[in-house]
Amino acid sequence: LIGARLSGGGGMVSVAAGVERVGVLLEGFEGVEIAAVNGPRSVVVAGEQQALDGLVGVCEGEGVRVRRIPVDYASHTVQVEEIEEELRSALAGITPRAGRVPFYSTVTGAPVDTATLDAGYWYRNLRHTVRFEEATRALAAAGHRVFVEVSSHPVLVPGVxxxxxxxxxxxxxxxGTLRRHEDGPGRFVEALARLHVRGVGVDWAALLGRGSGWPVDLPTYAFQRRRFWLESGRGAGDPSVLGLAGVDHPLLGARADIPATSGVLFTSRWSLWSQPWLADHSAAGVTLVPGTAFVDLVVRAGDEVGCGLLSELVIEAPLVIPEQGGVQVRVSLSETDDSGQRTVQVHSRAEDAGPGADWSRHVSGRLAPEAAHADFELTQWPPAGAVLVEEAAERAYQDMAETGYGYGPAFRGLSRAWTRGDEVFAELALPEEAGKPDGFGVHPALIDACFHAGVFRSSDAERQLVMPFAWNDVRLFAIGATALRVHLTYQGTDTVALRLADATGAPVASVGSVVARPVGTEQLRSSSDVSGGRMFRVVWDRLSVRSVEVGSGFVRVGSV
Structure with a gap:
């Protein structure tokens, strides 16, 4: 009925604002109604196309984010009344009955007896405003704490x-349960796993069946184990035992003050085992430490000695993380000069390098004892005049993959982007695969995603493998952000300034300029030789194992 009678007569638009604000925006637009209220800042309006065009223009002018829904009809408006008689007739044979599961109606916003869901109810369901937020509030008030959107794509999860x-x-x-264009069974099982680890009961037997390899509960006592592989002699003990001071930062293990000077040395060990999110950052097939990781750890090192401004940081050589083992890392801060500034350097070498082995310098820079003060905010979002980039994340990561960048899930934080001349605005969120932001100023994977929106400024002919080379005037105002708004201002083809704010628009960090330069694949591959001088080392080998039949069941092992 909708396709035959209502198609072509209207449209629907999603507005990222509260229902009261939307009501004010609708004043003066005849033929447009509030179709659905999905959340405190998620409203859908519907009506005549011409009136919707005018509303979209007003919203964009006032900085209110809007998105057209790809339909050509106007559900939940007066237009539905045209098919009332036919709809009631088509549904007349429905015989509702009482259900066993409580039913919260988005027509009433409250629990209803399902025995009342007759043809008249379903007509009202299509005609009147969807009171989804109200129904969700009623569920929460009734003590419900688990919400699962069972659909082919989670469009209502943000509203909930x-x-x-x-x-x-x-x-x-x-x-949610599924996402379009992603592995269906895998995504569904992942959703169940998320529920399981949060204490929600999941009937795994219904999904996986029972067999000889069926999982059993963990023992109630602490695990007792014996290790049979060779030990390398490294201990993970308290650094204070060795005369060092611990540092609460994932990339800075311990601190040592240098006698007779005000210099400081930080020491750490990095590997894909201890920092698994690093495996999701590569270029030309080589796993690299992102430049943003150097920035964050140097800023933290500066905070340790009262230097809050990273005035300059130059990345001289990439640091490659090996697939097996790790690297020793040293961050050295010089004593203060007459102006109170310090120089900083970052070196590394293979973890199994013997005493006296050479170190490779990757970073040099300067820190200043200036306090960080923000002179911006990004509360009007997106800014007036900014043009939304359709399918920004999908386009960005596809283009960068074709250029030679390898970004795994931990580094795919870009969600939306807008352009305005030489400016790019973007929204970012820290993926769960990157781990928690604890200890970081701003997680390196989240800062790295700031640059992913820049792909929209480059033509296909201009794209090449480039890396951030020089950072200037880096200031940190807040720590622990998991979502960012970022404003990039390009100064030529290879230089960009950044302003970062949290989801409310409050300042998080700023960078006066970042200069990028091309990197050759041969240069990266030549940097990947971080093997040490020892002939024998203990490593883990990853073995693929096929399904093996055991009795009447199967043991399925993906990898060990």
Whole structure:
């Protein structure tokens, strides 16, 4: 009925604002109604196309984010009344009955008896405003804390998260089940796993079946184990035993003050075992430490000695992380000069390099004892005049993969982007695969994603493998952000300034300029030889094992 009678007569638009604000925006637009209220900042309007065009223009002028929904009809408006008689007739044979599961209606916003869901109810369901937020609030008020959107793509999860947060009812679990263009069975099992680890009961037997290899509960006592592989002699003990001071930063293990000077040395060990998110950052097939990791650890090192401004940082050589083993890392700060500034350097060598082995210098720079003060904010979002880039994340990561960058899930933080002349605006979120931001100023994977939006400024002919080379005037205002708004201002083809804010627009960090330069694949591959001088080392080998039949069941092992 919708396709035959209503198609072509209207449209629908999603507005990222509260229902009261949307009501004010609708004043003066005849023929447009509020079709759905999905969350505190998620409203859908519907009506005549010409009126919707005018509304979209007003929203964009006032900095309110809008998105057209790809339909050509106007559900939940007066236009539905044209098919009321036919709809009631088509649904007249429905005989509703009482259900065993409580049913919260988005027509009433409250629980209803499913025995009342007759043809008249389903007509009202299509005609009137969808009160999804109201129904979600009612569920939360009734004590429900687990929300699963069962659909082919999680379009309502953000609305549920916003609503539950606004209710202030404490910790809740909100997840989808599937995502378009992604592995269906894998994504579904991942959703179940997310529920399971948050304490939600999952009937795994219904999904996996039972067999000889069925999982059993963990023992109630602490694990007791014996290690049979050779030990390398490294201990993970308290650094204070060795006269060192611990540092609460994932990339800075310990600190040592240099006698007779005000110099400081930081020591650490990096590997894909201890920092697994590094495996998701590569170029030309080589796993590299991102330049943003150097920036974050040097800023933290500066904070340790009262130097809050990273005035200059030059990345001289890439640091390659080996697939097996790790690298020793040293961050050295000189004593202060007459102006109170310090020089900083970062060196590395293979973890199994013997005493006296050479170190490779990767970074040099200067730190200044200036306090960080923000002179910006990004509260108007997106800014007026900015043009939305359609499918920004999909386009960016496809283009960068074709250029030679390898970004795994931990580094795919770009979600949306806008352009305005030589400016790019983007929204970022720290992927779960990157781990928690604890200890970082701003997680390196999140800062690295700031540059991913820059792909929209380059033509296909201009694209080449480039790396951040020189950072200037880096200031940190807040720590622990998991979502960012970023404003990039390009100064020529190879230089960009950054302003970073959190999800509310409050300043997080700023960078006066970042200069990038091309990197050759041969240069990267030549940097990947970090093997040490020892003939024998203990390493883990990854072995692929096929399914093996055991009795009447199967043991399925992916890899060890």
């Amino acid at each position: 998260e916003e609503t539950v947060e606004a209710c202030g009812v404490g910790s809740s679990v909100v997840t």
